[in-house]
Amino acid sequence: MGLEISGYSGLVLEKLVSINAKIGDLVIIRYNGSEYSGILMPRAQIGSDSNHIVIKLSSGYNIGIKLSSSSEVALLKRGKRKKKTVADKPPEINSNLPNVSILSTGGTIASKVDYQTGAVNPALSAQDFYDTVPELRVHADVKAKVLMSALSENIHPTDWTRIAKAVASEIRKGTDGIVIAHGTDTMAFTSAALSFALQNLPVPVALVGSQRSSDRPSSDSAMNLIRATDLVGRIDAAEVMVVMHGETDDSFAYAHRGTRVRKSHTSRRDAFQSPNFYPLFKITSSNFEEISLPLLRRDSKRKLKMKASFEDRVGMIRTHPGIKASLIESLIESDYKGIVIEGSGLGHVPQVLQSAIKRAIDSEIIVAMTSQCISGRVDMNVYRTGVELLEMGVLPCEDMLTETALVKLMWALANFKNIQDVRTMMLTPLVGEISMRSEMAQYTRIGREKE
Numbered sequence: 001m002g003l004e005i006s007g008y009s010g011l012v013l014e015k016l017v018s019i020n021a022k023i024g025d026l027v028i029i030r031y032n033g034s035e036y037s038g039i040l041m042p043r044a045q046i047g048s049d050s051n052h053i054v055i056k057l058s059s060g061y062n063i064g065i066k067l068s069s070s071s072e073v074a075l076l077k078r079g080k081r082k083k084k085t086v087a088d089k090p091p092e093i094n095s096n097l098p099n100v101s102i103l104s105t106g107g108t109i110a111s112k113v114d115y116q117t118g119a120v121n122p123a124l125s126a127q128d129f130y131d132t133v134p135e136l137r138v139h140a141d142v143k144a145k146v147l148m149s150a151l152s153e154n155i156h157p158t159d160w161t162r163i164a165k166a167v168a169s170e171i172r173k174g175t176d177g178i179v180i181a182h183g184t185d186t187m188a189f190t191s192a193a194l195s196f197a198l199q200n201l202p203v204p205v206a207l208v209g210s211q212r213s214s215d216r217p218s219s220d221s222a223m224n225l226i227r228a229t230d231l232v233g234r235i236d237a238a239e240v241m242v243v244m245h246g247e248t249d250d251s252f253a254y255a256h257r258g259t260r261v262r263k264s265h266t267s268r269r270d271a272f273q274s275p276n277f278y279p280l281f282k283i284t285s286s287n288f289e290e291i292s293l294p295l296l297r298r299d300s301k302r303k304l305k306m307k308a309s310f311e312d313r314v315g316m317i318r319t320h321p322g323i324k325a326s327l328i329e330s331l332i333e334s335d336y337k338g339i340v341i342e343g344s345g346l347g348h349v350p351q352v353l354q355s356a357i358k359r360a361i362d363s364e365i366i367v368a369m370t371s372q373c374i375s376g377r378v379d380m381n382v383y384r385t386g387v388e389l390l391e392m393g394v395l396p397c398e399d400m401l402t403e404t405a406l407v408k409l410m411w412a413l414a415n416f417k418n419i420q421d422v423r424t425m426m427l428t429p430l431v432g433e434i435s436m437r438s439e440m441a442q443y444t445r446i447g448r449e450k451e
Contacts, residue, residue, distance in 0.1 A: 007043040010050025015073045016040070024079030027055065031071035036063065039079065098176040098233030100140040103166050105159070105182050105190075106150040133222045140233045143175070152183025152190075152209075157310035157410055160193035164308035167198055167205055171304055177204045177232025179225070184209035184263055184271065187242060191258035192407040193310065195240040195431040202302040204232045206243045206255065211269050220245050220269045227253035227283045237294035238302070239431070241280060245269040254279035257292070259404045259433035275374050276399045277435065295432050309414035314338040316406050318372065319349045328356035331365075338366040338409040341394075342402045347371055347378035348385050354392070361393040364419055368395040368409055368426055370402040377435075395426050398434045408433060 008016060021027055021040055028037040038055030041062055052064045053073070067073070136142055147166050148159065163180065170178050182190055191207045198205065208228035210221040228243035240258035247270045256274045265271040282289040296302070315331045317323075319341060331339055339360060343349050347369040349357070360367055369389065371378050377399035380386030390396065397405045405426075412425040429436075 008050070008053070011069065012050060012053045012067055015067065015071070016053075019073060019075045021073070021075055022079065025075055026077040026079065028074050028076050029053065029055065029065055029067070029071065030074070031065070031067065036065060037076060038063070097139070097141045099174070100142050100177050100179060100229050100233045101170040101173075101175045102142055102144040102179045102181060102229075103163065103170070104144065104146045105148050105155070105163060105180060106152070133225055135222070135226055136229060139226055140176075140229045142229070143170075150183075152186040155183075155186050155190060157193070157312045160190060160197065160310055161308045163190065164194055164197040164306060167194065168304060168306050168308075171201075171203060174300075175203065177206070177235075179228045179232055180205065180207045181225075182207050182209050184211060184244075188261050188263055188272075188401075189403050189407055191240055191242050191261060192401075192404040192433070193411065195258040195433070196408060196411040197308040197310075198240060198304060198306060199431065200302055200305040201238040201240070201296060202300050202304060203298060204235055204238050205240045205258075206232050207241070207258070208243045211245075211267060211271055220250075223250050224253060231255055231281065231283055231288070235281065235288055236298050237280065238296040238298045239280075239294055242272055243283070244272040246279070246282060251284070253283045255281040255283060257432050259431055260401065262401060262403065275401065276376070307411070307415045310407075310410040311337055311413035312410065314340065314406060314410045314413065316340045316342065316402065318342040319344055319353070321350070323350055323353065325353050325356040328353060328360060332356070332360050332363055336365060337413050338368070340368045340370060340397075340402060340406045340409060342370050342372050343378075344372055346376075346382050346386060347380045347389070347394075347396055348383065349389070351385070354388065357389065357394065358392050366395065366409060366413065366419070366422055366426070367393070368397050368405055370397045370400060370405050395423060397426070400433050404433050 023040055023042050025040050026037065027040050028035060036055065036057070038057045041054040041056050043052065043054045043064070051066050051068070053067055054062055054064050056062050145166070147163060150159065167178050167180070187207050187209050194205060206228040208224050210224055224244055231241070231243055241255040242258060242261045243253055243255050246252045246254040248268060254272070256272055256279050257277065260274045260277040261272055262275055263271050264273045278292045280290070280292045280294055282291055313334075313336045315336050315338070317327055317339060328339065341349060357367055369378055369380065378396045380390045380394070380396050400408070409426060412422045416422050416425055
């Protein structure tokens with residue numbers, strides 16, 4: 001990569017040009033009596049700062065160093081340049097392996113590292129995935145497709161529809177299973193959306209992500225991708241799942257039900273858990289252990305039922321001391337169709353909200369209640385405040401996760417026009433999002449496997 005597209009400018013660019021450095025070269029930086037050596041990396045073209053240089057240390061981590069006019073940058077070794085050759089024919093895949101479709105939506109896992117330059121680029125083809133994780137060749141015959149390249153926080157309900165349609169297309173082609181590469185931040189929302197949109201699945205669908213990028217020594221990309229590919233290619237189950245590390249080590253992964261999973265830590269590799277529930281499978285390099293009963297078993301003759309529309313005029317409010325009724329009033333004035341309230345305890349809100357909630361329900365806005373508590377379930381019949389909300393028409397969402405309740409309400413409003421049908425759907429277990437009862441063991445070992 002030439003420096004003209006490297007993201008450098010000003011002082012740093014002048015110093016790099018003076019030594020004829022290129023991205024991927026090994027350089028040494030001396031300033032204030034300190035020395036740092038590493039591979040010269042491109043830098044993001046964000047902001048106007050022209051004084052920072054980025055290098056990849058031998059540890060695999062990147063650092064940025066602020067240079068001054070007295071700082072010295074020297075070239076230690078030229079990076080190896082890839083020769084442009086006709087692409088070699090990829091090795092043949094074992095015909096006995098399962099056919100797995102990988103659909104990429106973006107995120108850390110859907111990337112490959114150029115180890116000549118240290119740059120991280122999107123994986124655009126099956127060959128890219130094979131290059132990034134060569135072990136995939138012995139696990140499945142992969143067909144890859146890039147649907148989008150989006151940061152997961154930018155995923156919109158219309159993207160859920162797009163992903164669902166792409167999954168349906170792969171199922172019609174006869175794939176043995178589908179892996180969806182997705183950013184971790186909103187993966188639980190997408191997994192819930194696909195669970196409602198893709199009912200009566202004949203084959204498994206697994207969303208997979210990575211907490212650590214592919215250029216970091218502690219990356220979880222490869223293991224997560226391999227375990228997800230193994231799962232959808234071989235497991236006797238057919239539902240939407242999320243596959244991620246089961247603990248911080250690389251020993252096993254969990255497959256969580258798509259409507260019962262939450263990202264519970266910002267950075268740990270075992271960030272995903274199943275509050276109020278158990279994972280469905282524990283996946284090791286040699287074995288699948290069934291922990292919870294799946295909704296459906298694999299059956300290629302089963303006909304997929306797809307309802308992939310979502311109403312995005314649904315809001316989510318978390319109650320707190322001092323909350324103002326104007327938050328709900330603003331949703332009413334903005335023509336919202338549904339509101340999910342994450343209440344305290346068994347499903348309570350401050351009294352100051354009650355008149356606004358009643359106005360919303362009288363305006364035919366669906367209002368549903370979940371709990372801020374990690375474990376347990378909504379029970380609005382215990383205290384008078386809860387009973388009053390029930391009498392108004394607030395829907396108790398039992399032990400449904402708040403993010404799942406939000407997605408389900410979006411889905412129900414888009415696919416059922418009669419308001420009473422929407423209310424009925426919200427209270428009816430459809431794809432494992434509601435349990436009939438909560439077990440004590442689910443509280444003592446939240447999201448972990450059964451003893």
